Structure formats: C-alpha cells, structure tokens
Amino acid sequence: MAQFVAPSHLSDGLYFFHGKRQTIASEHTFKVYEPHTGQVVAHCPIADKHSTDKIIEAAHNAQPKWAELTPLERGKILNKVADIIRENQEALAQWEVRTNGKPITEARMDIASSADTFQFFAGVAPAALKGDYFDLPGPAYDRFAYTRREPLGVVGCIGAWNYPFQTCVWKVAPALAAGNAVVYKPSPFAPGSPVLLGEVLSAAGIPDDVYNVIQGEADTGNALCTNDFIRKVSFTGSVPTGQKIQEACAKRNIKPVTLELGGKSPFIIFDDTEIDNAVSGAILANFLNQGQVCTNATRVYVHRRIINEFTEALLKELEKLRVGNPFDEKTNVGANINEDHLKKIEGMVERAVEEGAKLLRGGKRIHPEGFENGFYFDPAVLTNLTENMEIVTDEIFGAVMLLLPFDHEDEVVERANKTGFGLASGLYTRDLRRAHRIAAQLQAGTVFINTYNDTEVFVPFGGFKNSGHGRENCVETLHAYSQVKSVYVNTQPNLEHHLG
Ligand code: NAD
Numbered sequence: 058m059a060q061f062v063a064p065s066h067l068s069d070g071l072y073f074f075h076g077k078r079q080t081i082a083s084e085h086t087f088k089v090y091e092p093h094t095g096q097v098v099a100h101c102p103i104a105d106k107h108s109t110d111k112i113i114e115a116a117h118n119a120q121p122k123w124a125e126l127t128p129l130e131r132g133k134i135l136n137k138v139a140d141i142i143r144e145n146q147e148a149l150a151q152w153e154v155r156t157n158g159k160p161i162t163e164a165r166m167d168i169a170s171s172a173d174t175f176q177f178f179a180g181v182a183p184a185a186l187k188g189d190y191f192d193l194p195g196p197a198y199d200r201f202a203y204t205r206r207e208p209l210g211v212v213g214c215i216g217a218w219n220y221p222f223q224t225c226v227w228k229v230a231p232a233l234a235a236g237n238a239v240v241y242k243p244s245p246f247a248p249g250s251p252v253l254l255g256e257v258l259s260a261a262g263i264p265d266d267v268y269n270v271i272q273g274e275a276d277t278g279n280a281l282c283t284n285d286f287i288r289k290v291s292f293t294g295s296v297p298t299g300q301k302i303q304e305a306c307a308k309r310n311i312k313p314v315t316l317e318l319g320g321k322s323p324f325i326i327f328d329d330t331e332i333d334n335a336v337s338g339a340i341l342a343n344f345l346n347q348g349q350v351c352t353n354a355t356r357v358y359v360h361r362r363i364i365n366e367f368t369e370a371l372l373k374e375l376e377k378l379r380v381g382n383p384f385d386e387k388t389n390v391g392a393n394i395n396e397d398h399l400k401k402i403e404g405m406v407e408r409a410v411e412e413g414a415k416l417l418r419g420g421k422r423i424h425p426e427g428f429e430n431g432f433y434f435d436p437a438v439l440t441n442l443t444e445n446m447e448i449v450t451d452e453i454f455g456a457v458m459l460l461l462p463f464d465h466e467d468e469v470v471e472r473a474n475k476t477g478f479g480l481a482s483g484l485y486t487r488d489l490r491r492a493h494r495i496a497a498q499l500q501a502g503t504v505f506i507n508t509y510n511d512t513e514v515f516v517p518f519g520g521f522k523n524s525g526h527g528r529e530n531c532v533e534t535l536h537a538y539s540q541v542k543s544v545y546v547n548t549q550p551n552l553e554h555h556l557g
Pocket of ligand 1: 219
C-alpha cells in the first residue's frame with residue numbers, strides 16, 4: 058500500500074486505473090489550463106470507447122470482492138481515506154486552487170468537507186444498508202420474507218469543474234460505501250483532482266480497479282453512459298447535458314440516474330431585515346467561487362422601501378473585495394475557469410446593458426498585477442432589469458448580482474418561482490412566521506433563511522424541477538447507490554398450493 062504524497066506536477070498521468078496514476082495512448086487530446094496564470098499545463102489524452110470499455114470491464118471484475126466486505130469493513134477503509142485527506146489538507150487545497158482558480162481559503166473548506174463526507178458515509182453505511190424482515194401468514198418460522206440491500210455494480214460518475222475534488226467525493230464516497238466500483242469522468246476543464254483522490258484511496262487500501270478515472274469530453278461521457286456494465290450514472294453539470302445523459306441512460310439498458318443540475322436561485326430581502334446582514338448574505342450567495350456555484354442566487358429581490366439603502370451598503374462593502382492571487386489568504390475572488398467561460402459571462406452582461414440594464418460596478422475582465430494572463434472577472438452588480446431579460450432568466454454561473462425591487466410578499470414569491478430551475482433559494486427577514494410560510498412555498502430543493510450556501514454532508518442536497526432529481530449528502534443517498542432484493546422463504550416441507 059503506497060503512502061499518499063501529493064505530486065509536484067500533474068502534466069501526465071491524468072488517468073487512474075489498476076490502483077495508480079496512468080496515461081493512455083490516444084490520437085486526441087485536450088488542453089488543461091491553470092486558471093490563475095492562464096497557462097496550458099498539460100495535454101490530456103482523450104479516452105475513446107475502446108479504452109473506456111476496458112477500464113469499465115476491469116472495474117466490473119474488481120467490484121464483487123469489494124462488495125463481499127461488510128459495510129463496517131468498507132467503512133474502516135473509508136475512515137482512513139478521511140484521515141489521509143485531513144493529513145494532506147493543505148497540499149490538496151493548493152492543488153484545487155491550481156486546478157480551479159478559487160481562493161485558497163475556499164479550497165481548504167472544500168477539502169475539509171470532503172474528509173467529512175467519507176467519514177459520514179463510513180459511519181452511516183452499516184446501519185443504512187440493512188435489510189428488513191416481514192412476517193407472512195401462519196407461524197412466523199414457517200413462512201417469512203426479508204430484504205437485502207445490495208450494491209448496483211459499477212457506477213459511472215460525470216462531474217463539473219467548479220468543485221472538482223468535492224463533486225467527485227460527493228459521488229464516490231456513498232458509491233464505495235455501498236459496495237460499488239466507480240468509473241469517474243471529470244470535466245476536461247479540471248481533470249486533476251479525481252486522480253489525486255485515486256492516490257488517496259489506494260493509500261487507504263481501496264483494492265485496485267474499484268476506483269478509476271477516465272478523461273474526455275462528451276463522447277467519453279456518452280461511452281460511459283451507454284456501457285452495459287455501468288449500472289447507474291451520477292451526473293453533476295448543466296441542464297442540457299443532464300437531458301442528454303438521462304436519454305443515453307435509457308437507450309441500451311435502463312440505468313437509474315442522479316442529476317445535480319444548474320440553477321437560477323432567488324434571494325428575497327424583506328424590509329424588516331438588518332441591512333448589513335442581508336448585504337453579507339447576498340455577497341455569499343453571489344460571489345463565492347467567482348460566482349461559479351450551482352446554487353448561486355443571482356436574482357436578488359429587495360423590498361422597494363430599502364433597495365436604495367441596501368444598494369449603497371452593498372457597493373460600499375464590495376469596495377473591500379480583493380480579486381487576484383488565489384494563494385493570497387486575503388483574496389476573496391480568484392480566477393474564472395477559462396477564457397471561454399469568462400467571455401460568456403462578459404457577453405451576458407454586455408447584452409443586458411444593451412437591453413437597458415444599468416451596470417453599477419465591475420462586469421469586465423481584469424488583469425491583476427502578476428497574473429495578467431489569468432481569467433479574472435470583476436464582480437458585477439446590475440439594476441434596472443426586467444424579468445424577461447436573458448440575464449434574469451438564464452443561468453450565468455459567474456459573479457453577477459442582479460438587483461430587482463419588489464413590493465409584496467405574494468408578488469415576490471410568484472416571481473421567485475417563475476423559473477424552470479429549482480435548486481436553491483434564500484430569504485432574509487426577522488419575521489419567523491413569514492420565513493417559514495415562504496420556505497414552504499418556494500419551489501427549490503434547498504431554502505436558506507437568513508443565511509446562504511451552507512452545506513452539510515448529512516443534510517440532503519439536490520434540485521426540484523429542471524435542476525435535477527436524486528439527492529446527495531445524506532443517508533438516503535446510500536439508497537440511490539444500492540438496490541433492494543426481496544427474499545420469500547418457506548421452511549415447511551409440504552408447500553400448500555392454491556391451484557384448482
Ligand atoms: P456541462 O454540462 O457542460 O458538463 C458537465 C460534464 O458533462 C463534463 O464532465 C462534460 O465533459 C460532460 N458532458 C458533456 N456532454 C456530455 C454528454 N453528451 N454525455 C456525457 N457527458 C457529457 O457542465 P459544466 O460547464 O461542467 O458545469 C457547469 C454546470 O454544472 C452549471 O449548470 C452548474 O449549475 C452545474 N452544477 C450543478 C451542481 C449541482 O450540484 N446541482 C454542482 C455544480 C455544477
């Protein structure tokens with residue numbers, strides 16, 4: 058069992074199979090960028106169907122031995138994974154910054170919560186993966202039934218790039234705890250973190266081929282979804298890709314799918330709110346991870362009576378934002394994932410302004426000293442918006458806050474729900490009765506009251522409506538990575554039949 062040592066570079070060996078970092082031969086590659094410098098740091102080979110199938114087959118062959126362990130035995134190994142992640146938190150966080158461009162202070166939180174995730178699933182799996190017992194008519198020892206909760210086999214996971222390590226862990230920890238093997242395909246924009254996780258898992262004692270990483274774009278993802286050995290797909294990404302994945306997972310054979318998709322979350326601030334508190338909440342809801350958070354609440358509805366006061370306090374607070382070197386402890390906003398994404402955000406802001414929106418700050422690419430080629434965007438605040446503008450209806454996935462005034466509770470709830478997305482929502486008020494009344498009406502998988510963007514590994518996370526289905530981060534997640542078998546038993550020597 059090799060000890061985990063964080064590598065000094067990841068320019069090759071971006072695959073993980075047979076228990077170690079590997080590379081493969083491929084005619085096609087994609088470029089890997091370091092967001093804060095804008096440099097290309099690797100050319101990653103793309104897995105074609107043949108390489109994908111081979112790695113999945115090895116996972117299929119390795120899975121039964123892993124499944125033979127009891128959940129408690131597997132849990133002991135997963136607890137070691139948590140320990141190794143904690144021991145190497147700083148090194149892993151530094152890698153997360155290099156991969157994704159986020160500030161080091163945020164990366165440390167992602168790594169810490171990833172360790173918690175392994176610990177949580179290691180702890181709950183023995184109790185959650187239990188079967189049940191049923192008496193049947195007659196003496197209990199003559200006839201009864203029981204259920205077994207069994208693993209699915211090989212689970213295919215496809216991830217987004219905004220939380221590269223954590224997204225992977227949220228899928229891999231419950232999948233492994235339930236006795237499955239995993240083949241993970243990261244986003245080509247942030248391919249390294251799941252490979253580091255592979256080295257951690259091997260160091261903790263996960264058998265070879267139980268956890269694997271392949272690399273590629275849509276074709277590789279599709280090859281994963283349509284492979285016969287894959288018995289479930291867990292996906293994090295955009296709604297259009299989620300639709301394709303759900304379709305692909307029904308084509309060759311029926312596979313259950315967990316879809317964690319995009320959002321366009323509302324954030325409602327009532328006029329009884331303490332303004333500074335709401336300002337902090339709105340900043341947290343919009344500018345964490347450069348605004349590249351699925352739950353981001355870009356639609357900030359502020360009661361008309363306080364909107365001027367709120368805007369003034371917000372703009373003053375935003376003067377303190379430090380955009381730049383993500384390794385600097387004082388930086389609040391790091392680099393965006395890549396140039397195309399940055400241009401997409403800039404384009405949405407430009408079109409909004411052309412349609413009549415007023416830009417109150419930021420909204421453009423900037424070039425911080427020492428990081429001139431990095432993908433930096435100055436967080437934007439827009440006002441003078443209408444509900445049907447593209448920027449108000451579509452997911453931005455960037456640091457853009459939209460200020461929208463409202464007058465009445467019913468009106469704002471209706472406007473908040475008028476979206477195909479349903480991932481998250483937030484509200485600020487001192488009126489508890491109103492807070493819970495609105496929480497019950499908001500059509501979203503998570504509601505934050507006087508807070509925003511909290512995540513705990515034991516609280517369910519997932520979307521309503523087009524934001525997806527299935528939940529991560531809770532005991533029920535283990536049920537999505539396992540299946541129930543019902544066993545009917547007759548212990549009598551003479552079975553009575555009821556035919557004729
Ligand atoms: P994306 O949909 O473009 O890509 C996600 C993944 O799917 C990538 O690994 C990509 O290579 C792969 N992919 C693309 N086409 C595919 C296909 N046809 N078949 C199989 N795989 C395919 O999303 P993205 O740009 O990486 O991530 C941003 C999106 O993810 C945003 O919409 C964001 O809201 C969402 N997201 C959701 C959550 C959540 O938990 N709900 C978390 C993070 C991000």
